[in-house]
Amino acid sequence: MKVLHVITGLAAGGAEQQLRFLLPHLRARCDVAVLTGSGVVADAIARTGVPVHQVGMRGNRDLRAVGRLARLMRRHRYEVVHTHLYRACVYGRLAARLANVPAIVATEHSIGREHIEGRRLTLPVRALYLASELLGHLTVAVSPTVADRLAGWGVPRSRIVVIPNGVDGRAFGFDAALRRRTRLRLGVPARAFVIGGVGRLEPGKRFDTLIEALPALGSAVLLLVGSGSYEPRLRQFAGSVGAGHRLIFAGESTDVRAMLSAMDVLAAPSAEETFGLAVVEALAAGLPVLYDACPAVDDLPPGSAPGARRVPPDRLAAELAALAARPPGRLPPPEAVRLYDIRRQADRLESLYLRLLGAVPTEDQR
Template structure:
């Protein structure tokens, strides 16, 4: 099978890194088109041997990109097109249909209750999304929560398939020597209790809650924030004003692990942590929490569909926290008082193995290719 993946951009982000990981395990011949911003993940894909085409799209209303995309699709002779992220879904579905591709699948990575990929869910955004969704064969939701949101939007339930994000379990297996090396490299004091936060440093992630929680905890508690983003300077100022700047470490984006694996060197960084905290109030999946569980970390979260979709017994070290800095400070203190656990991955982490996710996605591909819905007939000639 030849498949083309179309994504809005390939900078460092959860959907972008998940695509790279997916292509490392997907048993199909895949190319990638990025509409904008090739970025660090594009370099990683190229290093993996994946052909990446940069379409050079100028903005959301660059309609000239559509015929260019149609030509790329036709020249590749693809059996299936798979789109990722809002702009790529809107343009990619239409281009694939115009090009006469038999099957078009889209993954919805980050649909929240009030936003999608950081954009406000206006009536116009929703209408355009639904109009383009009808051009596809199936829409993949990364969690049951996203599937329910799609249904409330008006996407027919039979068109929605749940394929969760996946992780490489072996990568995240706890290693005590790696923990010692990483903590030494980060300059962490002996005996420090390290609370980790992983994700884009954006307002919606609410990492300021962790900074203020740290100010309510003893001096041997540290905060390690992994990621980059527009709020980094705000968080640094918040830490300074709260009097904890000396106990907050920022790693930056760290776009690639030393071994070339997709994403930042999270296994080393999670090994250095004693707890993962995710105060974001609106998540589509919660990949950082799953990766932390795979490293044997206790997890505190406000919203995490990946955990909420499973029985409570699958992740006994994960706990939901409702509230702000006071609530998180109390919860962190309780985890510290309980003492360290065995650092082994619970059933929840095994449920989200990347091999399970790719096998499920291949089932979706097979069903899409076998489909005979009239809506999949070619729309006509390419615009010139």
């Protein structure tokens, strides 16, 4: 089985990292097509031997990308096209139809109540998404929360399948030696209490609330892993509250394990998430987690993630201060990490591919 994964970009975001970690666990022969740019995740994928095709899309209205994608699909005779992120879903599903690809799947990673991948959900954005959805066969929602939002848009439930994101717990296990090396490289004192934030540096992630809390946290250090348009504003804000010397911008990183090993707590203050992959990765690394919105935890049975606690923004500084005063140390990975095992999710995706290709009988055919 030949599968082409089409994704908008390959910077170090949640959807991009998820694709990178998923590929080694898929038995199908997989290629990747990236619409715009490259990035650290593209390089990491290519180093594993998976071909990464650059489409060279120059803007949201570069319709030539559809033709380039369709020619790529015809040339390699892919049996499945699997799209990820808004632009890739719109352009990739159309190209797959033009190329007569037998099975067309999309994963919806980032649909929020008011935004999708940072863009406002205007009527034209929503209409274009729904029109392109009709060109595919199924849409994978990364959480029941996302499935409900898709259904609320008007996507039939029969065309939605929930397959959560996956995590390889062993790949994120805590490493004391790695912690020492990473702190040394970043210039973090060995005994410092490190608050971590992982994700795109955009307003919706609300990392400014962590910066605001820093002055009351003694010698604690804030380590932000990611990049984005909001970084200059965050730097300016840190300077204005006198916390700039205790704030480290690590930039994009494919070695998330190293960054998590260097931290003592992960804080995820975002008000809206579609899954919360960084939270599950942090739990796999044995970190306590303070979050405001995380379907990955909230959709699980109670007690599956005891190290993760919902904390509203007005309580965040106090909770961080309590942890800094009495650091809990490393926690055992909770049941949530096993429930989101990436091998299980890869098996479910491959079964979905085979069902769409007619290789696995449906319930009606049994």
